[in-house]
Structures are given as C-alpha cells and as structure tokens.
Amino acid sequence: MSADKLVEGVLKGKRRSLARLISMIENEDPSADEALSTLYKHTGKAHVIGVTGPPGSGKSTIVARMTAELRRRVRTIGIVCVDPSSPFSGGALLGDRIRMQEHTLDSEVFVRSMGTRGHLGGLARATSDAVRAIDAFGKDIVIVETVGAGQSEVEVVELAHTVIVTDVPGSGDDIQAIKAGIMEIADIFVVNKSDLDGADKKVTEINAMLDIAPNMEDWRPPVLLTNANSGEGIPELVDKIEEHMKYLHESGTLETRGLKRSREELEKLMEYKLTRELLTKLQGTREYDEAIKKIAERKDDPYTVAERLIAEFLVKHRE
C-alpha cells in the first residue's frame, strides 16, 4: 500500500490502515518512514504509559484493568504489548492479548502485539514508531507493556511519559534486581497480587529504598497496592497516573524531556541510517571481503580499516 493512502487512512481513524502501517514499521518497509514523516506533525498529543516489571507479575492484567478504568473516564486507548522473539527460530508467542479480551470489541481500544525480533532493552525496535502511529491515529492514551523485565530492560523510559514498575510480594531478592535497573525509571510503583502474603512488607521495602535514593525530581514515586484480578487498587492507580501527567505539565518536565527525546531520536536515527548506508555500499564487494580477510590474517588492523572505509565513504558522498 502506498504511503499516502496509509496516512490518509490513519488520519481518518481506519484501524486497518493503522494495523498495516505498524506491520510495515516492523518489517522496516521504506514506505513506513515516508508515512511516519508525514504523520509526525499529528503526533505528540497522546500520553504514553509504560508498564514494566518481572515476568508474570501481572502487567497484562493490570493493563486490561487500567484500560477499563480509563474507558470509564472516557479516554480512548491504544495498547502495544511486547513479547520476546525466540533467538533461535525468530518466531514469537504473543500471549498478552489473552488478558485483554474484554476490550476487543470496544472500538475505542486498539491492541497490538509485537515480538522483539532480536532487539534488546525490553521493547522491539518498532515499538516507538508504532506508538507514534497510534498517537497520530488519535488515541488519548497509549499503554506499552514491555517484555517481562530484569534490570536491563529499561528502554521504555525513553518513550513513556509515565513509567509504572510492577512487582509482587515475595522474596526480597528480586528487589535487589529491581534496585539495579528498573528502580530508577519508575514514576509509580505497583505491588500487585495484594491478595498474597507479604504485600505490605514489599511496599515498606520499596519505600525504604526510595528514602535513600537520590531524588532527581520533585515527584516521589508512590508505591501502590493492587489486586489486578479483582480490580482492587486500580482506580487509585489511574488517579496517580493522572496526577503524574499534571505534574509533568506544570513542572515543565514534559518540555525538557521532549527536547531531550527529540535530540536523542535524531542522533539515533542519523547513526542508524549512516551505518546502514555505509554497510549496504560495502557488503558484498570484493574490496570489503579482502579488507576483512587481511584483518583476520593480521596483515591489517580493524581500527585503521574502519577509519579508512569511513573516510572514503564520506569523501565519495561529498561529490
């Protein structure tokens, strides 16, 4: 499908155009870039909420419950659920939708599942552009569920305005893991499965950690208890999300983060495009294979060769 047609469909609120655009983003189809660049001016309106936390901690169930509560508050919702792709087959089992069945027939809710396709950091490479497409489509709120996260799956912070970190009652060991990485990215902590033993203790532990953590902002992450199965604590969670939104606006944090994100995105994009350009020129040429062979045989070194190839590439492009 042509980029123009797709853009037209997305802006008219056609879900199939949105669905197709997201596939094209995932498949790195060049038309997707074209469509996104036209859609860019229609984005920046949605509030993006990230939900991350250990596998099985109840992220999908919480997302479904949150969606129900937000719908009661007349918000429209887009959801992107990321699950890991198998490094062996490249395939993926995307199962987060199971918990979101109640919203399938609600035309104000759009749900999309996504495999990581080898990308690390808790998201797929396509996630941030998919969120942008849903933003242009006109949803008020976009919720991103990351893969079941350990300490290095923190990329969601670059994309979400409000990051929710979920945890469950139980051994204090995993709090160490959380402390290392996801601790710092949380705007709101949720201790889910409040029906299980040790929930209050977990809340106390997280609060104690927050007491000693250096506070960069005026917002101290609240620690909430939820039972996503029964829905208990969910309205309070949505209240906190709205409070956080308000804080971001009023403190000017939204603006600072927006600038920071635009810079990072531009630099990442340039880096990616430049590398791709360079490699497509080189790969498969005899000269390139020769150079690699020489490095392997220790007749040349990768440092010098990299400098030379890049210099040659830049000179050629100046002409």
Add this chain to the structure above:
Amino acid sequence: MSSRKIRVLVAKPGLDGHDRGAKVVARALRDAGMEVVYTGLRQTPEMIVEAALQEDVDCIGMSILSGAHMALFPKVTELLKKEGVDDILVIGGGIIPEDDIPALKAAGISKLFGPGTPLEEIVEFVRNNVKKA
C-alpha cells in the same frame, strides 16, 4: 533489510474449555519462525476477526472440539468478507466429520486438519498458502 514475518492468530472459538491442541500448534508455528498471537478461550467470531484486523495477521487458525464448527467457522469468513478482507488465510482444526468438509471449504476455510495431523504439515501449509505480499 526488510524482513517480513508470517503472523498467525490462533484462536479457540466456542465454549469448550480445551486449548491444549491450539497451544501445541501455536508453539509449532512459533518454532517455525512465525509470530503467533494467541487469544485464548471462548472467542466469538466477532472477537476473532477484530483481533485479526488489529494484529494484521496473514492467517487465522481456529481449533474447535465442541462440534460448533459449522456455525462458528463460516461466521468468521463471512465477517472477514463483510470487512472487505480477502488476504487472510483461514484454517481450522479439531474433530470435524468428513461430511462437513466440503461445505466448510465452500465457505472459505482453506484447510481442515483432523486430530493427529503432523505439526510439520500444518506449518508447511501455512507457509505455502499465506496470501499477503
């Protein structure tokens, strides 16, 4: 660097509560490199079609044991047609009497797999018959 992946929705329409078979097939498709959206039990045809559209899948695979296939399978293809969709492959599995197969095929279910079909056969069929470019 464009890398197309086959996406399949595996759904369990009807009221019977057994999804072991559906899960085994879902896993086999994943192991063959496909992305499998699994939607769980008790799906209505409306839910299946809506999920398939949002997920932009190439194929819908449904499994049924309760005998409601004659009502539910054709309803899915009918709803797809109503949406103007002609590029999603629809296949079914479960306990389906030989006599019902011609009518289901006529309704647009491309293939029906009986119990005990080798998983490779299902994988191959999907791989060779998805319609999207």
